[in-house]
Structures are given as structure tokens and as C-alpha cells.
Amino acid sequence: MAKKLAALDVNKCIGCMECMFACSRRVGRGGFDKSAVRVRSAGGIERGFVIVACRACENPPCAKVCPTGALRERKGGGVILNEDKCIGCGFCAQACIMGAIFWDSERNKPIVCKYCGECANYCVHNAIGMVEVKAEA
Amino acid sequence: MLTKAKDMNRVLYIDLTKKDNKIEDREDLFDEYLGGSGVAIKLLEEECPKGVDPLSVSNPIIFAVGPLTALYPSASKTVAMFKSPLTGNLGESHTGGRSAMAIKLAGYGAIVIKGSSDIPVYLAIHGDEVKFKDASSIWGIEAVAVGRILREVEPGAGVRTIIRIGRAGEKQVRYACAVCETYRHFGRLGLGAVMGSKKLKAVVISADKSIEIPKEKRKEYKEVYDEIQDVVVETDAMEKYHDLGTAGKIYDMNKLGGMAYKNLESASAPEEIAREFSGENIAQKYLSRRVSCAHCPVGCIHLASLRELYEPGYYFKTSTIPYDNETIYALGFMLGMKSAEDYLRLIDVVDRIGMDAISTGVTLAWATEAYERGIITKEHTDGLEFHWGDVQVYSEVIEKIVAMPNEFYQNLAKGVEHVSSVYGGQDYALAFGGNEMPEYHTGIACYLNNLTGARHSHLDSAGYDLDQKLIGKEFTLEEVVRALLKEEEWRQILSSLVVCFFARKVYSAERIIKALDAIGIENWTEGKLEDLGRVIHRAKMDFKFREGFDLAKLRIPKRIFEVPTPHGLLKEEDVRKAIEIYGEMIGRDI
Numbered sequence: 001m002a003k004k005l006a007a008l009d010v011n012k013c014i015g016c017m018e019c020m021f022a023c024s025r026r027v028g029r030g031g032f033d034k035s036a037v038r039v040r041s042a043g044g045i046e047r048g049f050v051i052v053a054c055r056a057c058e059n060p061p062c063a064k065v066c067p068t069g070a071l072r073e074r075k076g077g078g079v080i081l082n083e084d085k086c087i088g089c090g091f092c093a094q095a096c097i098m099g100a101i102f103w104d105s106e107r108n109k110p111i112v113c114k115y116c117g118e119c120a121n122y123c124v125h126n127a128i129g130m131v132e133v134k135a136e137a
Numbered sequence: 138m139l140t141k142a143k144d145m146n147r148v149l150y151i152d153l154t155k156k157d158n159k160i161e162d163r164e165d166l167f168d169e170y171l172g173g174s175g176v177a178i179k180l181l182e183e184e185c186p187k188g189v190d191p192l193s194v195s196n197p198i199i200f201a202v203g204p205l206t207a208l209y210p211s212a213s214k215t216v217a218m219f220k221s222p223l224t225g226n227l228g229e230s231h232t233g234g235r236s237a238m239a240i241k242l243a244g245y246g247a248i249v250i251k252g253s254s255d256i257p258v259y260l261a262i263h264g265d266e267v268k269f270k271d272a273s274s275i276w277g278i279e280a281v282a283v284g285r286i287l288r289e290v291e292p293g294a295g296v297r298t299i300i301r302i303g304r305a306g307e308k309q310v311r312y313a314c315a316v317c318e319t320y321r322h323f324g325r326l327g328l329g330a331v332m333g334s335k336k337l338k339a340v341v342i343s344a345d346k347s348i349e350i351p352k353e354k355r356k357e358y359k360e361v362y363d364e365i366q367d368v369v370v371e372t373d374a375m376e377k378y379h380d381l382g383t384a385g386k387i388y389d390m391n392k393l394g395g396m397a398y399k400n401l402e403s404a405s406a407p408e409e410i411a412r413e414f415s416g417e418n419i420a421q422k423y424l425s426r427r428v429s430c431a432h433c434p435v436g437c438i439h440l441a442s443l444r445e446l447y448e449p450g451y452y453f454k455t456s457t458i459p460y461d462n463e464t465i466y467a468l469g470f471m472l473g474m475k476s477a478e479d480y481l482r483l484i485d486v487v488d489r490i491g492m493d494a495i496s497t498g499v500t501l502a503w504a505t506e507a508y509e510r511g512i513i514t515k516e517h518t519d520g521l522e523f524h525w526g527d528v529q530v531y532s533e534v535i536e537k538i539v540a541m542p543n544e545f546y547q548n549l550a551k552g553v554e555h556v557s558s559v560y561g562g563q564d565y566a567l568a569f570g571g572n573e574m575p576e577y578h579t580g581i582a583c584y585l586n587n588l589t590g591a592r593h594s595h596l597d598s599a600g601y602d603l604d605q606k607l608i609g610k611e612f613t614l615e616e617v618v619r620a621l622l623k624e625e626e627w628r629q630i631l632s633s634l635v636v637c638f639f640a641r642k643v644y645s646a647e648r649i650i651k652a653l654d655a656i657g658i659e660n661w662t663e664g665k666l667e668d669l670g671r672v673i674h675r676a677k678m679d680f681k682f683r684e685g686f687d688l689a690k691l692r693i694p695k696r697i698f699e700v701p702t703p704h705g706l707l708k709e710e711d712v713r714k715a716i717e718i719y720g721e722m723i724g725r726d727i
Contacts, residue, residue, distance in 0.1 A: 031347025
């Protein structure tokens with residue numbers, strides 16, 4: 001069954017950013033410029049945090065606007081990026097009103113969640129986790 | 138933007154006088170001294186001329202991070218170094234928040250701020266871009282609101298730090314702090330006053346880089362990372378610091394009789410006060426959120442939510458207020474507060490105005506006792522009556538410390554060492570080496586820590602911890618001094634890497650060596666680390682001695698010998714003897 005990342009309980013998020021670091025660590029980087037998940041305060045830490053991650057939409061708007069077919073729908077929800085086809089137009093990022101498509105400015109390509117769950121492995125407080133796509137549909 | 142670990146050896150030099158900046162590669166410093174405290178003391182030696190007025194144009198501010206920053210869990214602190222306007226010698230203060238991650242991933246190992254601006258400015262550092270921006274419109278604004286304003290006008294949401302001062306810093310109150318991410322502080326020793334003297338209202342730094350782990354090291358890096366992460370999560374740190382936070386030890390410390398109460402009138406508050414201020418009680422009534430520094434899973438920062446009626450007719454306000462062990466001591470116990478609510482209200486006042494909570498509490502505690510004893514009268518206080526636990530008056534006093542309407546408040550703004558030298562009452566002026574004392578009255582080790590520690594901070598050598606371990610045991614003064622010195626030397630390594638002291642048990646020498654090796658910093662051994670700890674400690678002490686610090690002239694307030702500790706009454710001759718032993722051990726015979 002296809003899985004996706006989900007914000008299980010944003011109230012448990014302490015803003016440690018370990019998910020962001022984990023995502024970029026997958027490609028051998030310390031930092032988060034390759035991260036497909038972001039956490040920021042909801043306008044001041046007292047208001048808590050916002051977790052921005054791909055929801056693996058059914059019928060995803062990002063794929064709909066891709067002019068080259070680089071983004072195609074994944075079975076069960078979400079998208080898969082074929083980087084070879086991507087021309088870096090940025091339409092996908094604009095189409096995602098969640099802001100969950102980030103930008104790799106070095107390569108001029110979108111950063112799209114691969115639903116691997118590496119970030120969730122480091123979320124000690126269970127604010128995010130992997131869920132089966134169907135379970136939520 | 139991709140960069141290599143060694144490119145993080147860059148130092149950004151900013152000149153506020155000329156509104157200019159340059160970047161230099163200081164591999165020489167980072168190779169030898171790692172980062173953090175080690176590199177900062179070397180930069181301070183280079184940049185701070187002997188004998189300068191700490192509030193003059195010549196005093197530099199140095200921020201430094203380390204090789205583990207942004208690469209390992211709980212390596213989350215930034216070291217600030219400067220000449221302290223409070224003690225007149227070494228100023229060193231640490232903070233977390235997002236500061237360390239932001240500095241490192243903006244591409245710097247350290248930032249040196251020199252000179253002084255003619256107009257109020259704030260610095261906007263976004264990666265390699267450094268801008269001086271007019272801060273005239275935010276001058277005079279409280280620290281919390283400044284953060285709110287700069288959040289809107291500067292980029293980098295979520296990946297930046299905003300370090301700023303309140304009105305206390307602008308007015309150069311000697312114990313003004315710099316506030317970071319609203320709830321974190323470069324609290325001690327007056328960084329806020331130094332920023333104020335430079336007309337530097339804030340520094341915004343945002344990350345735009347990441348560090349490449351060499352291909353051949355990636356597997357090793359991940360393994361070491363995971364080992365450290367597991368240990369961080371599984372040690373008692375999580376339970377100790379996450380659940381109730383540092384406030385969790387308040388009740389037990391009071392019960393032990395090691396908690397200074399009402400300017401150390403006693404070392405234990407009445408049971409109902411201890412229960413009121415216990416971590417359990419505050420958490421149950423007020424805890425609203427736990428947050429963490431960037432790249433630390435612990436989440437030790439505890440925020441309280443306080444709902445208050447402020448005007449009749451159902452006008453309520455809800456404030457979010459950070460609380461922890463040290464502020465409960467300084468603004469709660471020391472001031473004889475009766476309710477946690479009053480204590481929270483006072484923290485809010487202190488944080489907004491931007492003063493160090495410990496120094497503020499200890500200074501107000503001295504003033505209250507001095508008023509009770511008649512040394513200080515209403516003529517001095519501009520009509521205010523000082524009484525224990527009077528949050529309303531204390532709030533007004535704090536306003537007056539910043540407004541400085543008369544000579545008394547000008548003196549109060551210089552700390553308890555100074556104000557007691559003017560009006561008397563030094564026997565109960567609880568400062569050590571010029572810095573207001575931290576919580577503990579646990580035995581001789583905590584006071585040796587306060588007296589001989591390079592920062593006169595309880596975190597220098599954790600004397601309070603040693604005292605508790607020594608209860609019921611026989612020990613010699615030499616053993617105590619040696620243990621404290623060893624601890625302080627080792628902590629120089631932690632604060633050079635820079636890892637949080639709360640994760641000190643995680644970062645053993647063995648793990649540090651592995652962690653460095655996995656990011657391509659090789660050839661460190663336990664012996665080399667220990668040697669370096671000693672070298673950094675001595676360099677810091679040398680700076681202190683250069684600026685006039687004198688072990689023989691350390692003032693010890695009589696009060697600490699009048700109140701029993703868990704080890705019984707302390708004797709001045711023992712403390713003096715121990716200071717002598719300390720002097721011999723570091724090659725500075727008295």
C-alpha cells in the first residue's frame with residue numbers, strides 16, 4: 001500500500017527541525033536546502049508551528065500544470081518527478097497552495113517529497129508520521 | 138548553496154563605524170581551536186585592546202559556532218564573547234534558539250562586530266549579503282515587538298535568527314541581555330549593553346547554504362549521527378529537561394536547603410512557597426507549550442500562558458512567558474514572591490525590557506534588604522517602598538532602572554557589586570567576581586565555581602552538582618578544586634564544538650572524536666581534546682587577568698557564611714584557602 005507523510009499532531013511539534021535536517025541528510029548534506037519538509041513558527045513561536053509537507057493529493061494540482069509530463073501521479077496519491085523531463089518552469093510550485101513543493105535553486109528543479117519516511121524516523125515527538133494513503137481517503 | 142565543511146571556517150568581520158564588512162578564511166583558528174569558545178577567545182585577544190572601556194567603540198562582539206553545529210543533534214548553541222561591562226573582564230554568554238544553525242548555514246564559523254554606528258542600525262545578514270539598515274524607527278521599542286517587526290520585513294522565515302535588544306540594552310544597563318527568538322537569551326554579563334553602546338538594535342541572520350558530507354564519509358556520518366541521536370533521546374536528558382523542564386528540580390533543591398531565598402535570608406523557602414514554585418505546579422497551571430532549539434530533539438524550553446484581567450469589563454490579555462529553573466530562583470525565591478502568577482508577570486516585564494533575569498533578581502533582592510535595613514530610603518527610591526514579593530513595585534523599579542530618574546537608579550543599573558559599593562550593605566550583596574550569583578547554596582563547590590569560574594556562572598564548572606555528589610562524603614579542598622577545574626576545562630571543549638551542556642553526557646570524548654572524524658575533521662584524540670580544553674580555559678583566564686581580575690581581591694559576601702548549606706556552615710578561611718589552591722593549579726599563585 002502506498003504511504004505518505006502526514007502531520008499527525010502539529011501540537012506536538014516543538015520546532016526542532018530534525019525532520020528538515022533528516023531529509024537533506026539523505027543526499028549527504030548538513031542543512032535543509034534539499035528538504036521536502038519545512039517547519040516554521042505560525043507567526044511567533046507562542047502560536048506554535050506550521051509543518052509544510054506534501055499531502056500526496058489525489059488528483060494533484062502540481063501534476064496537472066506540468067507542461068512536460070515530468071510530474072506524474074503516483075498510484076494511490078501524490079506525484080513522482082522525472083527530473084530528466086523537468087524544464088524548471090516552476091508551475092508546479094505555484095500550483096501547490098500548501099507551499100509543499102520547494103525549490104532547488106542550484107539545479108533549478110522542484111524538490112518533491114519521495115514519501116520515504118526518513119524525516120518521520122527522526123520525529124521523536126510523533127508530530128509527523130507515515131500513514132497509508134487509503135486510510136485517510 | 139553547497140559548501141564544504143572547511144568553508145565554514147570563514148569569519149565575517151563587520152565594521153559598524155565604516156558600515157563595511159569583509160570575510161576572511163580563518164582555517165588557522167578553527168583547525169587549532171575547533172570553534173565556539175576556543176575560536177572566540179582567540180578572536181577576542183586579536184580584536185579587544187587591553188584596558189578598553191567595555192561600552193566604547195573598541196569593544197568587539199564575537200559570535201562563534203563550531204564544527205558540529207548544524208550537523209549533529211543538540212549541537213545547538215552559539216557563543217558570544219566580548220568584554221563585559223558588568224565585571225570589567227571576560228564576557229561570555231551562550232544561547233540556542235536558531236542562532237547557531239543560522240550562523241553556520243549562512244556560511245560562517247564566527248562573526249566579529251566592531252566599531253560603533255552613528256545612528257541606530259540593525260544588521261541583515263542573509264548568506265553572503267550583509268546590509269546595514271536604519272533602526273531609528275525601532276529604537277526605543279521593547280525586545281519582543283522588535284522581533285515581530287523584523288519578522289515581517291526580513292526574509293528567511295523559519296531558517297533565521299533575530300538577535301535583538303530591548304530598552305535596557307539601549308540605555309546600557311550593565312546587565313542588559315540580548316534576546317534571541319523571543320524566548321532565548323544571551324543572558325549574562327551584559328551583551329545587550331554592549332550592543333546598545335554600538336547603537337546596534339538587532340542582528341538578523343538567515344541560512345542559505347548546506348554542508349556537503351564527502352561521499353566516502355556519508356555512511357559513517359549517518360551511523361555516528363544515529364548513535365548520537367539515539368543516546369540524546371534515551372538518556373535522562375529527555376525526561377529531565379523535556380517533561381517539566383529545568384523547573385523540575387526546584388522543589389527538591391529547596392528541600393535540600395540549597396535554594397537562596399529572600400536574598401539568602403535562608404536557603405530554604407517555606408513548604409507552601411516551594412510547592413507553589415515547583416515545576417509540577419507551574420506546569421499544571423500554566424504550561425502551554427514546549428519548544429526546542431534548532432536541531433535538538435529535547436525541547437527543554439517551557440512556555441507558560443498567563444491570562445489576566447487588565448481592565449474591568451472583561452478585557453483580558455493572554456501572555457506567553459518562558460520560565461525555567463534560574464528565573465524561578467532569581468525572580469521568585471530571591472524576591473520572596475508568593476505566587477507563580479506574580480513571578481510570571483515579573484519575567485514578562487524583565488524580558489520585554491531586556492535585562493538578565495538573574496542579575497535583576499539579585500540586585501532587587503539586595504535593594505529590598507537594604508531598604509528594610511534603612512540604608513536605602515524613599516529619597517533614593519523616588520518614593521517607592523520596597524517589600525518582598527511586591528510585583529507591582531518591582532515592575533516599577535525595573536522601569537526606573539532603565540529610565541534612570543536619579544543617581545540611585547543609575548547605580549542600580551550597574552549591578553549589585555557597584556550599587557553596594559556606593560551605599561553599603563556589601564555583606565549581603567550577592568555578587569561573585571562582579572556577577573550576580575546563581576541559585577545555589579549547596580556547599581563550598583558552588584561558591585568556588587562562582588568565584589573562580591571564568592564567567593562566574595554556575596555552568597562554568599557545575600559546583601552545585603559536585604556539592605550534591607559530595608554530601609555525606611569526606612573530601613579535601615584540593616580534591617574539590619581539582620574536580621572543578623577539570624570540569625571547567627572539559628566544558629571548554631563542549632562550548633567549542635558547540636554542544637549544549639544539557640547534552641554533555643552524550644558527547645563523551647569518544648563520541649566527539651567519532652563525530653568529528655565522520656565529517657572529515659580527523660586526528661583528534663582524547664588527550665588532544667583535554668589539552669585543548671586546558672589551553673582554552675587558560676586563555677580565558679589570561680584575558681581576565683589582563684583586564685584586572687585578581688584572585689587575591691575577590692570579595693566574598695559574609696552572608697554566605699551565615700546560612701547553613703546542606704554541608705553545614707561554610708568557613709571563609711576554607712574558601713580563601715581553596716582559591717589559593719586554585720591559583721597554584723592554574724599557575725597564578727596569590
